[in-house]
Amino acid sequence: MDHLSLCPLVVPLLCLVILALSKIFKTVIQDQEKSTADIPPGSHGFPVVGETLQFMLSVNSGKGFYEFVRSRRIRYGSCFRTSLFGETHVFLSTTESARAVLNNESGMFTKRYIKSIAALVGDRSLLCASQHHHKILRSRFINLSLTRLVDGSTVVQWSCSQICSRKPFSLMRKVWPNLAHFITFKAMCKMLISLENEEELGSLQRDVGFVCEAMLAFPLNLPWTRFHEGIMARGRVMEVLEKIIRDRRNETNSHNNNNHEDFLQQLLAVDSDDSASSSDHYTKLTDAEIKDNILTMIIAGQDTTASALTWMVKYLGENQKVLNILIEEQTQVAKQASDKPFLELDDLTEMTYASKMVKESLRMASVVPWFPRLVLQDCEREGYKINKGWNINIDARSIHLDPNVYSEPHKFNPSRFDEEAKANSFLPFGMGGRTCLGLNMAKAMMVVFLHRFITTYRWEVVDGDPSIEKWTLFARLKSGYPIRVSRRL
Secondary structure, three states, X not given: OHHHHHHHHHHHHHHHHHHHHHHHHHHHHHHHHXXXXXXXXXXXXXXXXXXXXXXXXXXXXXXXXXXXXXXXXXXXXXXXXXXXXXXXXXXXXXXXXXXXXXXXXXXXXXXOOOHHHHHHHOOOOOOOOOHHHHHHHHHHHHHHXXXXXXXXXXXXXXXXXXXXXXXXXXXXXXXXXXXXHHHHXXXXXXXXXXXXXXXXXXXXXXXXXXHHHOOOOOOOOOOOOHHHHHHHHHHHHHHHHHHHHHHHXXXXXXXOOOOOOOHHHHHHHHHOOHHHHOOOOOOOOOHHHHHHXXXXXXXXXXXXXXXXXXXXXXXXXXXXXXXXXXHHHHHHHHHHOOOOOOOOHHHHHOOHHHHHHHHHHHHHHOOOOEEEEEEOOOEEXXXXXXXXXXXXXXXXXXXXXXXXXXXXXXXXXXXHHHOOOOOOOOOOOOOHHHOOOOHHHHHHHHHHHHHHHHHHEEEEEOOOOOOEOOOOOOOOEOOOOOEEEEEOO
16 A cells, blocks of 8 residues: 555656756756857767777778768868777868978977887887987988888889799789789888898798788787787798897807998998088987887888789779880880880889879879878868877878869879979878888889889789778789789880
């Protein structure tokens, strides 16, 4: 009876509770909307994990991880926010924002990569160094990189010559990305550390591949994870580089110099120079800094360049008119350089259309789709408030394909570069103080490869599947764009 007598009170009590909760909930929502009205549109997704799951699904899809960004840009516009790996990320896709953020004249931004990338390349890498540390490292590396330009180009040319000397049927069975990676990886290892032993190159390339595949993995360091496999591979790469550095120093101390002419040798030679070491502005590099940055250069040099070469051949195969113009130019260059064992810098300056073709390929492919920075103090961009501690990303791919920036942006047209591109609109190598150190080397590799390849071969596509390979930091085709080749007469 007592329970029955309470029943009439339960219903109104529940109604009061529901009403009170609804008012509280409404107040919280209104306060949240009021407090976030001036920040970029977007979604923080689920608590803690944010939209990380959606991002990982795009990484593991045939459209590639950039699809995550593209779909949200369509939904929210040129400025939006999301939450990835527990941090807020803002994406911007205007030339004005590219200029302000990448040039960083205000000093409000510094470079920042997601945790998995930073752990794999190392915190002493140029990619992850603080602004002050980056300036020190860059000052040490920039001149050395430029001095190796011709050497790196000739290595690519030599590699192409070796491949071109093989019988056509062996190339028919060779998948394209393996070919491209063989050329660029061999060139980078020759230029950086003079590594040429085929077995050692193969082992090192496998481990670097594991590192690259782990860069977009969730940073969970457990034995069965992709990230753990990448971390273990990084450790093996560090051991190889440590041994090379130790052997070089032993050679120097014993005066048994094998006349290495590579990037590492120049670094070690400068560090052992007493006059340089005594300079007030000189900072000697640690072995950890050298190792992290050699790994970074191998990854950036071989993976981005190999991907770019693949896209170039794809675009050429789809645009016969462009290919015909290029063949005519390169045939003329070949005649002029016929008495030389290798192309020289003067020959590269004659490849004006090839240079435009390289630029157009880089624009359309956008191998590096965006450039991340960390916000050091509250600021405003595109009418929205950006908070200190957030990550801000310049969406280069979106800028490259913006019809307000490039006429008919999805049409492959090297001649669009007959004139200079609009300011802050061509970003394959970044911009400002963090511009890629290897941009001249990459361009040289690409035009030298183009010259050798198109003057020697004809080709037909075996598999033109446009799907993007999974788990890759730099956009490349899932099929690898395999081709069947035959020699030109």
